[in-house]
Amino acid sequence: xxxxxxxxxxxxxxxxxxxxxxxxxxxxxxxxxxxxxxxxxxxxxxxxxxxxxxxxxxxxxxxxxxxxxxxxxxxxxxxxxxxxxxxxxxxxxxxxxxxxxxxxxxxxxxxxxxxxxxxxxxxxxxxxxxxxxxxxxxxxxxxxxxxxxxxxxxxxxxxxxxxxxxxxxxxxxxxxxxxxxxxxxxxxxxxxxxxxxxxxxxxxxxxxxxxxxxxxxxxxxxxxxxxxxxxxxxxxxxxxxxxxxxxxxxxxxxxxxxxxxxxxxxxxxxxxxxxxxxxxxxxxxxxxxxxxxxxxxxxxxxxxxxxxxxxxxxxxxxxxxxxxxxxxxxxxxxxxxxxxxxxxxxxxxxxxxxxxxxxxxxxxxxxxxxxxxxxxxxxxxxxxxxxxxxxxxxxxxxxxxxxxxxxxx
Amino acid sequence: xxxxxxxxxxxxxxxxxxxxxxxxxxxxxxxxxxxxxxxxxxxxxxxxxxxxxxxxxxxxxxxxxxxxxxxxxxxxxxxxxxxxxxxxxxxxxxxxxxxxxxxxxxxxxxxxxxxxxxxxxxxxxxxxxxxxxxxxxxxxxxxxxxxxxxxxxxxxxxxxxxxxxxxxxxxxxxxxxxxxxxxxxxxxxxxxxxxxxxxxxxxxxxxxxxxxxxxxxxxxxxxxxxxxxxxxxxxxxxxxxxxxxxxxxxxxxxxxxxxxxxxxxxxxxxxxxxxxxxxxxxxxxxxxxxxxxxxxxxxxxxxxxxxxxxxxxxxxxxxxxxxxxxxxxxxxxxxxxxxxxxxxxxxxxxxxxxxxxxxxxxxxxxxxxxxxxxxxxxxxxxxxxxxxxxxxxxxxxxxxxxxxxxxxx
Numbered sequence: 001x002x003x004x005x006x007x008x009x010x011x012x013x014x015x016x017x018x019x020x021x022x023x024x025x026x027x028x029x030x031x032x033x034x035x036x037x038x039x040x041x042x043x044x045x046x047x048x049x050x051x052x053x054x055x056x057x058x059x060x061x062x063x064x065x066x067x068x069x070x071x072x073x074x075x076x077x078x079x080x081x082x083x084x085x086x087x088x089x090x091x092x093x094x095x096x097x098x099x100x101x102x103x104x105x106x107x108x109x110x111x112x113x114x115x116x117x118x119x120x121x122x123x124x125x126x127x128x129x130x131x132x133x134x135x136x137x138x139x140x141x142x143x144x145x146x147x148x149x150x151x152x153x154x155x156x157x158x159x160x161x162x163x164x165x166x167x168x169x170x171x172x173x174x175x176x177x178x179x180x181x182x183x184x185x186x187x188x189x190x191x192x193x194x195x196x197x198x199x200x201x202x203x204x205x206x207x208x209x210x211x212x213x214x215x216x217x218x219x220x221x222x223x224x225x226x227x228x229x230x231x232x233x234x235x236x237x238x239x240x241x242x243x244x245x246x247x248x249x250x251x252x253x254x255x256x257x258x259x260x261x262x263x264x265x266x267x268x269x270x271x272x273x274x275x276x277x278x279x280x281x282x283x284x285x286x287x288x289x290x291x292x293x294x295x296x297x298x299x300x301x302x303x304x305x306x307x308x309x310x311x312x313x314x315x316x317x318x319x320x321x322x323x324x325x326x327x328x329x330x331x332x333x334x335x336x337x338x339x340x341x342x343x344x345x346x347x348x349x350x351x352x353x354x355x356x357x358x359x360x361x362x363x364x365x366x367x368x369x370x371x372x373x374x375x376x377x378x379x380x381x382x383x384x385x386x387x388x389x390x391x392x393x394x395x396x397x398x399x400x401x402x403x404x405x406x407x408x409x
Numbered sequence: 410x411x412x413x414x415x416x417x418x419x420x421x422x423x424x425x426x427x428x429x430x431x432x433x434x435x436x437x438x439x440x441x442x443x444x445x446x447x448x449x450x451x452x453x454x455x456x457x458x459x460x461x462x463x464x465x466x467x468x469x470x471x472x473x474x475x476x477x478x479x480x481x482x483x484x485x486x487x488x489x490x491x492x493x494x495x496x497x498x499x500x501x502x503x504x505x506x507x508x509x510x511x512x513x514x515x516x517x518x519x520x521x522x523x524x525x526x527x528x529x530x531x532x533x534x535x536x537x538x539x540x541x542x543x544x545x546x547x548x549x550x551x552x553x554x555x556x557x558x559x560x561x562x563x564x565x566x567x568x569x570x571x572x573x574x575x576x577x578x579x580x581x582x583x584x585x586x587x588x589x590x591x592x593x594x595x596x597x598x599x600x601x602x603x604x605x606x607x608x609x610x611x612x613x614x615x616x617x618x619x620x621x622x623x624x625x626x627x628x629x630x631x632x633x634x635x636x637x638x639x640x641x642x643x644x645x646x647x648x649x650x651x652x653x654x655x656x657x658x659x660x661x662x663x664x665x666x667x668x669x670x671x672x673x674x675x676x677x678x679x680x681x682x683x684x685x686x687x688x689x690x691x692x693x694x695x696x697x698x699x700x701x702x703x704x705x706x707x708x709x710x711x712x713x714x715x716x717x718x719x720x721x722x723x724x725x726x727x728x729x730x731x732x733x734x735x736x737x738x739x740x741x742x743x744x745x746x747x748x749x750x751x752x753x754x755x756x757x758x759x760x761x762x763x764x765x766x767x768x769x770x771x772x773x774x775x776x777x778x779x780x781x782x783x784x785x786x787x788x789x790x791x792x793x794x795x796x797x798x799x800x801x802x803x804x805x806x807x808x809x810x811x812x813x814x815x816x817x818x
Contacts, residue, residue, distance in 0.1 A: 009441040031440035032418040036756045069478040070673040096637030205676025228505030264479040267614025
């Protein structure tokens with residue numbers, strides 16, 4: 001028998017593209033003792049969580065629940081529940097997560113039409129509309145914030161285009177929610193998925209989603225109840241059964257709904273975390289939270305520029321909560337990142353795919369969307385860059401970032 | 410904006426079929442601050458978790474990882490990764506979870522052959538072998554412990570039968586692991602899945618699994634790497650792509666393996682919990698933990714019998730950690746359950762399907778596999794039964810259960 005040292009997570013300050021350091025209140029929520037899945041206290045917490053996420057998503061959708069898994073579990077649950085094999089799905093791609101939506105839709109049996117814009121830019125409304133007219137998809141799947149490029153896709157005009165052409169509109173807003181504006185009902189979205197591990201300020205492992213009445217109706221046609229708990233009052237729907245049991249949103253809605261029909265055993269600790277994330281963000285106020293992300297992210301970007309570094313991508317469409325920084329050619333990007341971690345306990349991010357080795361990604365999210373975290377990150381990075389021989393404007397980042405933050409506050 | 414009261418879980422003693430009250434150490438582990446997914450501290454915890462679960466599963470399988478979801482996520486990951494559409498899968502059923510395996514296998518495209526034995530009994534080796542000979546399945550999927558009936562399926566003879574006939578052997582041991590003997594390698598299993606929320610003593614939401622080299626080889630033939638992170642060195646396998654991205658065990662193994670190829674963002678808090686569950690059970694010693702479950706479960710059963718109640722099912726094949734009790738005809742089962750919860754903060758379980766309204770299920774699992782919890786449950790239940798006018802032997806349960814436990818200790 002071999003066991004290990006007591007768990008004792010090192011005191012990192014997570015300033016990468018996510019996961020981020022959780023709000024202490026969320027960690028305390030996680031340490032609450034468990035309760036039974038049909039305990040009135042539990043079903044009350046479930047109902048409260050639905051109501052809290054309706055406010056986070058800005059929706060009246062009754063069907064607002066958690067999927068028990070990481071954010072990509074939420075994506076897969078939405079796609080596998082909405083897509084019937086052979087359906088055409090349009091996926092505009094502006095970074096890694098567009099590829100992910102495309103891949104999951106393909107695995108769900110969709111005929112995926114995708115087009116990709118250069119990483120560091122976003123997709124235009126007109127390009128989406130042209131593709132819709134040409135391919136007549138059933139569903140448009142479009143990421144709002146793609147951390148791989150730091151870009152924030154404008155969604156406000158796209159819902160109307162979808163409605164005009166009778167297309168369902170789905171967005172994953174994991175990277176962007178509460179760090180940037182998001183309007184489920186106003187933007188006419190039919191499905192939205194997120195995760196806790198970015199601006200919401202919790203751990204990965206729970207995926208809040210919301211579904212419009214249209215989306216629910218479609219899913220209800222694929223209704224199925226397990227043989228082990230099925231009774232005579234349960235009728236199956238007329239459309240094809242969803243290929244996943246775990247991600248069958250009809251069953252998940254029945255579990256969260258009045259019938260409380262058994263499905264999985266709700267991940268209670270993660271539900272506590274999800275509830276607390278929503279609660280603390282709503283208590284601060286969504287507008288205030290977004291403002292704080294604007295300030296922290298803006299101060300970080302201003303500080304990096306003041307240091308003499310170049311930022312990646314179209315800055316007019318950058319998410320508030322993460323910035324891409326071009327790694328100076330004089331330095332080894334991974335060595336600097338490791339030194340940030342080992343000497344300062346500060347984590348900044350590397351990159352994927354075409355950007356690998358070329359940019360760092362620095363986040364200012366949730367609990368860490370603060371002035372002190374921004375300033376510490378900047379002065380630590382500057383110290384390492386100076387030591388590594390990079391040409392930087394010494395001392396400027398601290399002053400510019402502070403001034404930016406304080407002027408905006 | 411509407412927010413709710415501070416999270417404050419009521420002090421329940423969970424004595425149902427699961428979820429159960431978590432070990433306090435696990436709750437403390439959950440409240441550790443997050444770290445990045447590629448932080449050396451994190452990958453070290455991931456490697457330790459693999460090693461700890463190899464010991465829990467009693468296996469040398471390298472491929473021993475967590476699936477980020479509840480226990481049925483682990484089941485679905487195994488089945489969807491091993492089953493190619495059209496494969497024949499044999500699923501003997503002795504309770505609700507057999508139906509679940511059958512259903513998930515069907516959704517994965519399998520030709521499912523199932524046969525069901527009466528609830529309260531288990532499946533014989535010879536029935537399994539006959540079905541294997543007749544149907545020549547690729548995979549046998551068989552639950553070890555089915556909480557719906559409280560039965561423990563003997564597995565020790567079945568691995569050999571599977572090997573003889575070239576059949577892959579998979580078991581879900583969520584309900585039984587560490588409360589009852591389990592031997593992955595000795596019993597020649599190719600795949601095993603569990604959850605934390607039973608005898609392991611943690612929250613639902615993480616599903617440890619282990620895969621034999623044979624199972625891994627089969628999965629590797631279905632290898633796929635996402636477009637967003639694929640490089641020239643990544644070749645796709647020759648067999649059909651797995652229909653789920655989230656449950657693609659090849660990708661999950663690449664994430665847990667040396668390449669650390671990005672997939673989901675590991676659910677860090679749940680990993681902390683999973684690690685702590687394994688660690689504390691191994692520190693106590695698996696034999697001692699099983700013994701404690703035998704004692705607590707035995708004392709509970711003896712106490713219930715001493716009260717004059719009838720137990721459900723074949724007691725020779727009952728799991729140590731849960732017992733079915735026939736609800737006396739004089740009382741309303743749900744009213745008693747509610748009174749247990751509301752007056753004593755003790756949760757006992759109801760039942761599904763054919764047993765609904767007929768039996769209670771009372772668990773003694775993990776942290777709550779103790780003498781005090783058994784005695785409190787018995788005296789509280791007795792008080793309510795007496796008040797409700799049931800004919801019980803007053804005062805006997807406490808004495809018999811105490812004596813049983815102390816004699817065995």
